[in-house]
Amino acid sequence: MAKTSVQYLCSECGWSGPKWVGRCPECSQWGTVEEFREARPSARSRTAAPGHDRRAIATDAVSAVSATAITEIGTDTVARVPTGFSEFDRVLGGGIVPGSVVLIAGEPGIGKSTLLLETAGNIARTHRDGTVLYISGEESQAQVCLRATRINAVEPNLLLAATTDLGTALGLIEHHRPSLAIVDSAQTIVSQDVDGISGGSTQVREVASALIDTAKTLDVPVLLVGHVTKDGSIAGPRTLEHLVDVVCQFEGDSETALRLLRAVKNRFGPTDEVGCFDMSGEGIEEVTDPSGLFLSSNGDTTSAPVEGTCVTFTLDGHRSLPIEVQALVTDSVLPTPRRAVNGVDGSRIAMLTAVLYRHGKLNLLGNDLYVSTIAGGIAKEPGCDLAIVAALASAAKHSPIPRTTCALGEISLTGQVRPVPRLEYRLREAARLGFTTAVVPILRKPITVPGLRIVQVDTLQDALASLRTQS
Incomplete structure (x- = not known):
């Protein structure tokens, strides 16, 4: 296991310090500072080995990554992936951008997993030459399959996996190179490289960073499910919302079937769009004209x-x-x-x-x-x-x-x-x-x-x- 250094992190604003305090000195919130164990880089990466020049190592690192003039970078070839829901595409700004990480947050039982599983079925149905990977850390494969059967999302190129290990999840994404990867949820995946309990600030930050790095490297879009606290904010450190590309809130009244999807943050589209959905026993249906509701x-x-x-x-x-x-x-x-x-x-x-x-x-x-x-x-x-x-x-x-x-x-x-x-x-x-x-x-x-x-x-x-x- 990698060596760790103990820091104290505020889950509300992201402030960090060497000592625990009851009240965050940055945002003045009480009881938000928690212990955070961050993995240290190995000694080999911190110092050069005997007989090696640091400048030579830096030159090798620069040669691996080249800088390109912004005028020479084309965006015409970036094709968004349609979700099969015009309301979902409206909120995302036209579809899912390849290599992006979208965080879907909402209260328990609101329909986050159902929405994403039905989205996975829609994409698997339209992209026959690719695969869609659904990684569940909360349910078994049989439980996810039962829900997929109920909402008519069963497709041969829809792959299901049940694991809570971060290394296994990253290996599955790298091996299959899917058209879309869904991780349900960020609070249930655990990294073996850092200390901390499942769902804690340390683990959530490490899991999100690793998934973002994999998505950018492999150009695979990732939909990430996030839990919320009792006051409705996204659970985990505030840096989780800063790291991802899109943050969506899935809202609704448990006594009604209406569900609203809002974009709180969107690097690829507007943040003032809202999508309307109707929750039923057969899954989630979009409401393109909610005026009469x-x-x-x-x-x-x-x-x-x-x-x-x-x-x-x-x-x-x-x-x-x-x-x-x-x-x-x-x-x-x-x-x-x-x-x-x-x-x-x-x-x-x-x-x-x-x-x-x-x-x-x-x-x-x-x-x-x-x-x-x-x-x-x-x-x-x-x-x-x-x-x-x-x-x-x-x-x-x-x-x-x-x-x-x-x-x-x-x-x-x-x-x-x-x-x-x-x-x-x-x-x-x-x-x-x-x-x-x-x-x-x-x-x-x-x-x-x-x-x-x-x-x-x-x-x-x-x-x-x-x-x-x-x-």
């Missing part, structure tokens, strides 16, 4: 309006999604009225209720308020304020808002309706879905969307009047 009428604007509902549009990366906000207002029998929310910010509901009382002339301070979104949608950005207030006013006055009307705008403490970013993009998506009227703040520059009547309002009272919820 967050509407109770499934996008049917011709159905009868219902009081207490209003539709707004949020931005998730480059994608605009409609979110239906539902509100229920009842007389309270409790000394302190109840406020129950789902998918919206509870503290913002309290603020909007106060603004509605002061500037909207509608007193809901003594009522029980229930505000929710549809199908796990998130309406926490300030641009959803106007739709939330409209839904509350509609429920309190029993005055339904037409289903062809949407509302977008932020509400300030003074009762002013303020602009939201990329408003034209949201309005065009509203027109595409069949909405005919949009209540928006005062426009800084004219916006024309065919088929959509844009109603500009400056104050909360004007907005409520336009939405037909003011008495």
